[in-house]
Amino acid sequence: MKILLVEDELDFADSLIYALEKERFVTDHVTDIRLAREAVVTGRYDIILLDRTLPDGDGLSFIPELRANNLDVPVIVLSALGELTERIEGLDEGADDYLAKPFAFExxxxxxxxxxxxxxxTQVPEIRVGKLVFDVLNEEAAVDGIRLVLTRREVRVLSSLIKRHGRVLLREILEQAVYGFNDEVQPNTLDSHVSRVRRKLIEAAAGVEIHAIRGVGYILRAEI
Incomplete structure (x- = not known):
């Protein structure tokens, strides 16, 4: 899962990112509404964590912008403005949840x-290709009931590829899913992650194959 964190308190943001990445979430962090607006144009996110008191305005104003652009990504407001009326205001503006600071990371x-x-x-709970079963919600993969041991980035690679199995996934879209803003990505880093996923699938006799389409991207499909 990839998360966009919109939070201007840097120490607090660092703590959140640490907690999220321990749970194997990829997290992009921006500090204001303007940067959040740019992030959702260029990236794809599963959830947005949104502060209210941002340098360029109330974070709630960003939610109608998302909906007006047909972006139905879930939004959780994380704010020190935690009075009942403020929480109701956030939910009425379209937030999916509202968590008042301070809160436990758990x-x-x-x-x-x-x-x-x-x-x-409304979504498929699991995807089966060959003998590979991918649990979409928990982002776990198994072959013949045996869970595959994958790193956080390997999970993101496999999740992105299997959701589009049988179709070519563009390299730049896969990179957006796997890496965050602050990740240092060398030219061959993505290829290395894909290669490790491919090797683990072969070792598990998953009955699927990953092919690189030179200059375009990758495709995952059942073995012929």
Whole structure:
């Protein structure tokens, strides 16, 4: 899962990023509405964590912008403005959840998981290709009931490829899914991650194959 964190308190943001990345989430961090606006244009996110008191305005003003552009990404407001009327205001503006500061990181993570589960009834809970089964909600992969041991980035590679199995996934879209703003990505880094995923699938006899389309991207499909 990839998260956009919109938070201008840098120490607090660093703590959130640490907690999120321990849970294997890829996190991009911006400090104001303008940068958040640019981020959603260039990136794809599963959840947005949004502060209200930002340098360029109330973070709630960003939610109608998202909806006006048909971006239905879930938004959780994280704010020191935690009075009942303020929480109601946030939900009325379209936030999916509202968490008042200070809060325990464990509660934040639980709310992220809860919001992530909400659209589960409208999406496929698992994807099967060959003998590979991918749990979409928990982002776990298994072959013949045995879970594959994957790193955080390997999970993002496999998640992105299997959701588009049988179709070519552009390299730049895969990079956006796997890496955050602050990741130092060398020219062959993505290829290395894809190669490791490919090797683990072969070792597990998953019955799928990943092909590189030179100059374009990658495709995952069942073995012929």
């Amino acid at each position: 509660e934040m993570l639980a709310r992220v998981r809860a919001v992530r589960r909400r659209p589960a009834s």
